[in-house]
Amino acid sequence: MPDYALENAHGGRVAGVDEVGRGPLAGPVIAAAVMFLSGVPGALADRLDDSKKLKPKVRQQLYDALHVTPGVLIGVAGASVAEIEHYNILRASWIAMQRAVGRLPQSPELVLVDGNAAPDFGCPAQCVVGGDAISLSISAASVVAKVVRDRLMTRLARRWPGYGWDRNAGYGTAIHRAALMADGVSPHHRAAFGTVRRIMQASVSPSSPQSAEQPSC
Structure with a gap:
């Protein structure tokens, strides 16, 4: 303590x-x-x-x-x-x-x-x-x-309900990632973060392999 x-x-x-x-x-x-x-x-x-x-x-x-x-x-x-x-x-x-x-x-x-x-x-x-x-x-x-x-x-x-921010506080949970794939990036997303960028790239080209996850993001 x-x-x-x-x-x-x-x-x-x-x-x-x-x-x-x-x-x-x-x-x-x-x-x-x-x-x-x-x-x-x-x-x-x-x-x-x-x-x-x-x-x-x-x-x-x-x-x-x-x-x-x-x-x-x-x-x-x-x-x-x-x-x-x-x-x-x-x-x-x-x-x-x-x-x-x-x-x-x-x-x-x-x-x-x-x-x-x-x-x-x-x-x-x-x-x-x-x-x-x-x-x-x-x-x-x-x-x-x-x-x-x-x-x-x-x-x-309340304004962007699909991402589950009231439950995940913006962290990259499965629900949040799925919503990013389906609905794209909101004005409140950190588009420069590698994780967000890779998810968006994958949503455009589903067949392209995703690069390794960066723990810092």
Whole structure:
């Protein structure tokens, strides 16, 4: 379970940052920054974890609790599909992270980032591999980003129902891939992703062999 050791070791204003949505075939990437001004209340500390390990109902409960707990500062931002196409997914993720930190009501003195590289936040940053399972600030950020992105994809699914985004959040499930083959690419698909490009090529030329799948997409 994550703890508050990294934040306590610094002793100042520390924000945890995480992003959600690097792997999907559709939709924006969303980042969140969370900063606890007076430590993490026990009720939250006992339940926070990597958002991928939590059930949707628990994520929603934690999201709501974070937004009503005094001393919890939250910033949320995204990078659009157009920005993902223009910059690439890594740089777009960094842009979303920078925007999320910039939307915090107070500036942090240190940013803890989930991963092994970080953009410039205008203050010191510390990379924490697997940080959403190590730092409570990062795990809180992962929960907020996940809930926000899932809600967004559910809204988009009402306008583009065939792809199942309300269930797969834009990831390349069998239903999503089949819809891409049948219905083509929507304005919210990441057309530059190799997976999307290959599916579309296969839909035009069904007899042509598909190239090997790239795990990063």
